[in-house]
Amino acid sequence: MGETLMGETVRLSIYRFDPERDDEPRMQDFEAPVTRRGMKLLDALNYIKWNVDGTLSFRRSCGEGVCGSDGMNINGVNGLACITDVAGLKQPIRVRPLPGMRVIRDLVVDTSHFFEQYRFIKPWLRTEAPAPEHERPQTPAERAELDGFYECILCACCTTSCPSWWWNGERFLGPATLLQADRWIRDSRDEATGERLDALEDAFRLYRCHQIMNCMEACPKGLNPTRAIDHIKRLLLLRKS
Numbered sequence: 367m368g369e370t371l372m373g374e375t376v377r378l379s380i381y382r383f384d385p386e387r388d389d390e391p392r393m394q395d396f397e398a399p400v401t402r403r404g405m406k407l408l409d410a411l412n413y414i415k416w417n418v419d420g421t422l423s424f425r426r427s428c429g430e431g432v433c434g435s436d437g438m439n440i441n442g443v444n445g446l447a448c449i450t451d452v453a454g455l456k457q458p459i460r461v462r463p464l465p466g467m468r469v470i471r472d473l474v475v476d477t478s479h480f481f482e483q484y485r486f487i488k489p490w491l492r493t494e495a496p497a498p499e500h501e502r503p504q505t506p507a508e509r510a511e512l513d514g515f516y517e518c519i520l521c522a523c524c525t526t527s528c529p530s531w532w533w534n535g536e537r538f539l540g541p542a543t544l545l546q547a548d549r550w551i552r553d554s555r556d557e558a559t560g561e562r563l564d565a566l567e568d569a570f571r572l573y574r575c576h577q578i579m580n581c582m583e584a585c586p587k588g589l590n591p592t593r594a595i596d597h598i599k600r601l602l603l604l605r606k607s
């Protein structure tokens with residue numbers, strides 16, 4: 367399909383499941399009018415929720431690709447509904463929850479374990495030295511080390527596209543958390559690099575990545591978790607030699 371035109375409609379097939387009422391999930395067909403040029407998938411979902419079926423459940427907040435709350439599986443690929451153009455998507459657009467997470471309702475998944483894993487890497491600046499009077503300075507080069515890392519919005523699109531995480535998600539930390547771990551390891555102001563590496567040196571937490579690269583393809587921010595995972599592995603090798 368090419369560009370969608372005002373006055374046209376888009377057809378969607380959306381995953382529905384309410385564990386309190388339904389025995390099993392089903393796909394439900396909907397239509398939504400094209401309301402503007404560059405219409406996004408989130409516009410269509412909002413239209414359906416506000417005008418057709420108020421029980422349709424999904425998360426969203428910023429609408430701008432910043433909060434990371436509307437990750438979902440769109441025609442088989444994870445992405446953010448708010449920055450996905452409906453134009454160009456094969457119809458009916460098949461919309462499902464992020465794979466590998468328990469469904470709470472419709473497109474809303476339980477992210478508790480994902481954020482527990484994130485907390486495990488202690489995602490904050492850890493220092494021993496007394497705090498300076500004003501700030502902890504970085505050179506432009508040190509700051510540039512964080513490019514490609516600080517932009518992560520924890521949408522989980524990468525982690526939930528990773529087969530290793532589907533199979534070993536209880537123990538493998540997954541690409542998003544490992545990218546965040548590397549973000550702190552790379553931070554020139556952080557003084558806990560050794561402890562951070564100790565916590566990752568584990569057959570499952572880190573080494574279950576088999577370089578399948580789904581994570582990189584799924585990231586709506588264009589980030590590369592495999593680069594982070596490689597970097598951590600290299601640092602672990604270096605400190606052994």
Ligand code: SF4
Pocket residue numbers: 527528529530531540541574575576577578579580581582591592595
């Ligand atoms: S490269 Fe590693 S982290 Fe990324 S999808 Fe593959 S196994 Fe998962």
Ligand code: SF4
Pocket residue numbers: 517518519520521522523524525541542545584585586587588589590591
């Ligand atoms: S690395 Fe990309 S896909 Fe993964 S959580 Fe961060 S922003 Fe989302």
Ligand code: FES
Pocket residue numbers: 425426427428429430431432433434435436437446447448449
């Ligand atoms: S609604 Fe915030 S990233 Fe899509």
